[in-house]
Amino acid sequence: MVTIYDIAAKAGVSAMTVSRVINNTGKISDKTRNKVRRVMEELNYVPNHMARSLVLQQSNVLFLLITDITNPFYTTVARGAEDAARKHGYRLLFGNSDESVEKEKDYIDTILATRADGVLVAPTGDLSLPHLETLRRHRVPFVLLDREVPGMDSDVVLGDSKEGARKLVDHLTSCGHRRIALINGSPLISSARLRLEGYREALKLNDIPFDQNYVLETAFEPRSDLSEIESWLDRMSPPPTAIVAGNNVLAVEVIRTLHARGFRVPEQVSVVCFDDLGPYSEIDPFLTVIAQQAYQFGYLGTQMLVDRIQERDVTGLPWKKIVLPADMIVRRSVSTIK
Amino acid sequence: MVTIYDIAAKAGVSAMTVSRVINNTGKISDKTRNKVRRVMEELNYVPNHMARSLVLQQSNVLFLLITDITNPFYTTVARGAEDAARKHGYRLLFGNSDESVEKEKDYIDTILATRADGVLVAPTGDLSLPHLETLRRHRVPFVLLDREVPGMDSDVVLGDSKEGARKLVDHLTSCGHRRIALINGSPLISSARLRLEGYREALKLNDIPFDQNYVLETAFEPRSDLSEIESWLDRMSPPPTAIVAGNNVLAVEVIRTLHARGFRVPEQVSVVCFDDLGPYSEIDPFLTVIAQQAYQFGYLGTQMLVDRIQERDVTGLPWKKIVLPADMIVRRSVSTIK
DNA sequence: CTGTTAGCGCGTTCAT
DNA sequence: ATGAACGCGCTAACAG
Numbered sequence: 033m034v035t036i037y038d039i040a041a042k043a044g045v046s047a048m049t050v051s052r053v054i055n056n057t058g059k060i061s062d063k064t065r066n067k068v069r070r071v072m073e074e075l076n077y078v079p080n081h082m083a084r085s086l087v088l089q090q091s092n093v094l095f096l097l098i099t100d101i102t103n104p105f106y107t108t109v110a111r112g113a114e115d116a117a118r119k120h121g122y123r124l125l126f127g128n129s130d131e132s133v134e135k136e137k138d139y140i141d142t143i144l145a146t147r148a149d150g151v152l153v154a155p156t157g158d159l160s161l162p163h164l165e166t167l168r169r170h171r172v173p174f175v176l177l178d179r180e181v182p183g184m185d186s187d188v189v190l191g192d193s194k195e196g197a198r199k200l201v202d203h204l205t206s207c208g209h210r211r212i213a214l215i216n217g218s219p220l221i222s223s224a225r226l227r228l229e230g231y232r233e234a235l236k237l238n239d240i241p242f243d244q245n246y247v248l249e250t251a252f253e254p255r256s257d258l259s260e261i262e263s264w265l266d267r268m269s270p271p272p273t274a275i276v277a278g279n280n281v282l283a284v285e286v287i288r289t290l291h292a293r294g295f296r297v298p299e300q301v302s303v304v305c306f307d308d309l310g311p312y313s314e315i316d317p318f319l320t321v322i323a324q325q326a327y328q329f330g331y332l333g334t335q336m337l338v339d340r341i342q343e344r345d346v347t348g349l350p351w352k353k354i355v356l357p358a359d360m361i362v363r364r365s366v367s368t369i370k
Numbered sequence: 371m372v373t374i375y376d377i378a379a380k381a382g383v384s385a386m387t388v389s390r391v392i393n394n395t396g397k398i399s400d401k402t403r404n405k406v407r408r409v410m411e412e413l414n415y416v417p418n419h420m421a422r423s424l425v426l427q428q429s430n431v432l433f434l435l436i437t438d439i440t441n442p443f444y445t446t447v448a449r450g451a452e453d454a455a456r457k458h459g460y461r462l463l464f465g466n467s468d469e470s471v472e473k474e475k476d477y478i479d480t481i482l483a484t485r486a487d488g489v490l491v492a493p494t495g496d497l498s499l500p501h502l503e504t505l506r507r508h509r510v511p512f513v514l515l516d517r518e519v520p521g522m523d524s525d526v527v528l529g530d531s532k533e534g535a536r537k538l539v540d541h542l543t544s545c546g547h548r549r550i551a552l553i554n555g556s557p558l559i560s561s562a563r564l565r566l567e568g569y570r571e572a573l574k575l576n577d578i579p580f581d582q583n584y585v586l587e588t589a590f591e592p593r594s595d596l597s598e599i600e601s602w603l604d605r606m607s608p609p610p611t612a613i614v615a616g617n618n619v620l621a622v623e624v625i626r627t628l629h630a631r632g633f634r635v636p637e638q639v640s641v642v643c644f645d646d647l648g649p650y651s652e653i654d655p656f657l658t659v660i661a662q663q664a665y666q667f668g669y670l671g672t673q674m675l676v677d678r679i680q681e682r683d684v685t686g687l688p689w690k691k692i693v694l695p696a697d698m699i700v701r702r703s704v705s706t707i708k
Numbered sequence: 709c710t711g712t713t714a715g716c717g718c719g720t721t722c723a724t
Numbered sequence: 725a726t727g728a729a730c731g732c733g734c735t736a737a738c739a740g
Contacts, residue, residue: 033427035717046727051719059725076507078482082424083717087732089371091420093463101452104648107445114439114466123480125431125461128452142461144416169414280649287653297653310442310648311618315625315635316656373733384711389735397709421733425716 034075043071054079085147094337095148096126096330097139098177099156099253103281104310105326106154109177112330113152120338122149131253133159144170150337152330154178157220173340175333180222187340189333189354193223193306196322196358197230198237200276200304203320203360205238208369209274209302212240215261215286216278217252224249227278227306246272252279261289273369277305283319284309298367308361317363325356372413381409392417423485432675433486434464434668435477436515437494437591441619442648443664444492447515450668451490458676460487469591471497482508488675490668492516495558511678513671518560525678527671527692531561531644534660534696535568538614538642541658541698543576546707547612547640550578553599553624554616555590562587565616565644584610590617599627611707615643621657622647636705646699655701663694 036050043050045064052058053068071077085091096113098106110126117124125148129136136156140163143151151167151174153160164184167174176188204212214231217224228249232242248264265271265286277283283305287297295301308323332354343349374388381388383402390396391406409415423429434451436444448464455462463486467474474494478501481489489505489512491498502522505512514526542550552569555562566587570580586602603609603624615621621643625635633639646661670692681687 033717037717047717048719048727049725052726055719057719061725064725078479078508080424080485080717081483082420082429082485083732084719085420085732086418086424086717086734087719089732100449101439102445102449102649104442104445107440107442111438111440111466114464118465123463123484124465125463126448126452127456127462128449141416145419146461147418147420170416284649284653291653311440311622312647312651312654312656315622315629316654318654371733374735375733385733386712386735387710390710393735395735399709402710418733421716422735423716424718424733425735427716 033080034077035080036077039068039071039075039077042075043068090149091147092122093146093148094122094124094334095139095143095146095151096124097129097136097143097151097153098126099131099154100128101126102128103279103307105280105307105324107310108326109154109330109333112327112332113334114330116331116334116338120334122334122338129154129156131156131251133157133163136160136163140166143167143172148172150174150341152177152333152337155181157218158182158222159220173337175337175340177329177333178223182222185351187333187336187352189329189336189356191223191306191322191324191329191356192358193226194230194233196306196324196360197227197276198234199358199360200306200320200322201231201234201238203362204274204276204302204304204366205234205240207274207302207366209366210240211246211270211272211274213246213248213268213272213275214278215248215250215264215275215282217249217282219249221252224252224278227276231276250282252281254281255285258285258289258292261285262293265289265293272301274302274304274366277303280305280307280309280319280321283321298365302366304366313361313363317361319365320363321361322358323361324358328356371418372415373418374415377406377409377413377415380413381406428487429485430460431484431486432460432462432672433477433481433484433489434462435467435474435481435489435491436464437469437492438466439464440466441617441645443618443645443662445648446664447492447668447671450665450670451672452668454669454672454676458672460672460676467492467494469494469589471495471501474498474501478504481505481510486510488512488679490515490671490675493519495556496520496560497558511675513675513678515667515671516561520560523689525671525674525690527667527674527694529561529644529660529662529667529694530696531564532568532571534644534662534698535565535614536572537696537698538644538658538660539569539572539576541700542612542614542640542642542704543572543578545612545640545704547704548578549584549608549610549612551584551586551606551610551613552616553586553588553602553613553620555587555620557587559590562590562616565614569614588620590619592619593623596623596627596630599623600631603627603631610639612640612642612704615641618643618645618647618657618659621659636703640704642704651701655699657703658701659699660696661699662696666694
């Protein structure tokens with residue numbers, strides 16, 4: 033590896049001068065600058081970020097910790113984050129927690145050891161609190177994505193979950209549905225809680241009694257075993273005419289289960305959910321969804337994070353909270369009941 | 371930041387002993403080991419990867435350079451790569467080239483400066499050659515994904531593009547289609563070339579003359595302006611009854627264009643393509659596709675890369691080439707012509 | 709079993 | 725405008 037010393041020697045200057053040329057700091061005569069530049073090219077010099085980071089005490093690395101890059105929502109979040117990170121000169125590491133607190137813990141350790149300058153986290157849920165406290169204790173700035181964690185103030189980018197759930201339920205009732213079920217994520221996840229709340233409020237406003245049997249609280253993550261969903265479906269009587277899913281994964285799994293049981297969607301059961309399902313929706317729009325602005329989650333979150341990193345010394349900057357609107361896209365997965 | 375010196379002082383040993391405890395190297399008495407461990411916990415010590423990397427001359431970072439994480443194919447590649455990287459103790463950086471040679475060049479510089487231990491690249495095409503040569507010159511091991519680059523030997527993971535194209539065309543002919551068009555990526559991309567070849571061979575075997583007007587070679591990337599596709603569609607006469615798309619993006623764009631022009635798919639025009647479209651296909655399968663094993667591209671590619679990194683000194687290890695099978699999934703986007 | 713020395717590549721500080 | 729000395733946090737090599 034060629035270092036600044038190599039090029040210093042060959043250019044007949046000191047390493048410090050080379051460093052100055054590279055970073056455009058201090059005053060340097062055009063002559064030496066050009067000379068140094070020429071030698072750098074000649075020797076194919078590439079700066080060493082690790083050495084630089086070590087002395088500067090900053091890595092220019094951000095970490096994106098999401099539950100699963102494979103979920104189209106997070107895919108797009110990642111794209112937004114990478115674009116913004118690149119724009120500000122940061123590199124982006126990422127990891128998938130799979131909604132597992134333990135895996136999340138592992139990544140937190142990695143993040144600390146990496147000396148990432150900041151973190152974007154979609155926390156697995158309220159149980160992430162200790163992890164966030166660890167980050168805080170080590171003074172690593174972070175921005176929460178999609179989920180808040182009680183007991184931890186921070187910058188955060190959220191979707192309007194409550195409003196989204198209301199819109200979904202209202203849409204269903206306006207199509208004549210009254211028996212509306214909800215399959216949701218864990219109540220330990222703030223966005224799931226808000227979606228349940230929105231669902232309950234909308235029912236009330238539509239004079240529909242709340243029935244606990246119509247609600248299943250389970251994991252937002254894909255599962256191999258659908259039996260929990262199956263038995264829930266069987267348990268409800270009378271069966272619902274419509275199901276609200278707390279996210280896209282649950283929608284897919286409910287529909288698969290319904291299909292396996294011979295139900296047709298939407299003819300026999302309507303289904304709506306949060307989060308879109310990627311490019312397919314452009315050509316064969318099926319699911320009626322709350323299409324959250326995933327790209328903005330990542331892009332704006334990264335902006336906030338970078339701001340926070342750079343104004344780090346300014347103590348007491350108030351925490352910022354961005355709530356992105358919940359826009360509904362009506363498609364074909366809801367039938368009308370007369 | 372607490373360093374090994376802090377904990378050395380507090381534990382009454384030398385920094386070297388602490389280092390030994392951390393890395394489990396050398397022989398250390400249980401007593402000192404425990405003492406050191408206790409102090410480490412007490413002080414919330416976290417190792418500094420950057421310092422470690424600097425002296426060890428290895429970063430434990432891999433870089434995944436793809437065209438667009440938003441493309442469900444690459445999304446899944448990324449998931450496979452991250453899983454494998456994590457398994458081997460590597461962290462994973464990623465970047466999107468958007469099929470742009472310039473952006474790719476930028477990332478190559480980043481990769482070098484980062485001192486990434488290895489790179490997974492889906493090169494933008496044959497013009498990536500200089501970039502790969504740069505990596506090679508700097509002795510950075512890399513594995514090519516999905517695309518080969520003439521003039522550069524290396525490890526590579528490919529799909530069986532030729533066979534895939536044949537299958538697609540054969541399927542169409544078996545449904546009675548004879549006027550089969552192809553919308554493909556740039557001929558500067560090896561997989562696009564092979565798909566064209568497979569298409570031509572299959573036509574020949576089916577006694578269908580090749581017609582250059584039925585082929586459009588354009589970018590694999592999403593575009594805002596569909597006019598190129600529109601005019602191609604208008605140009606073909608008689609119009610094709612079926613279209614093979616070189617990837618999922620092109621399939622989506624062709625279908626959108628067809629819809630905009632009032633054509634129905636598959637009633638008036640059938641469409642098939644390479645690469646699946648994400649989770650949607652599970653619930654509302656529409657497009658007939660060659661579903662490449664995206665996860666394996668990432669997972670196996672990373673395995674190969676790690677092997678190459680670790681056996682780095684063993685010169686002359688032959689380049690490995692993995693060709694993953696092209697499995698067709700028949701769905702609803704092809705109509706039968708009597 | 710444990711400590712000392714030196715250096716990984718770079719930038720800050722203080723001279724000149 | 726340029727250079728020398730030092731340290732960022734860690735480990736390899738050697739010494740004891």
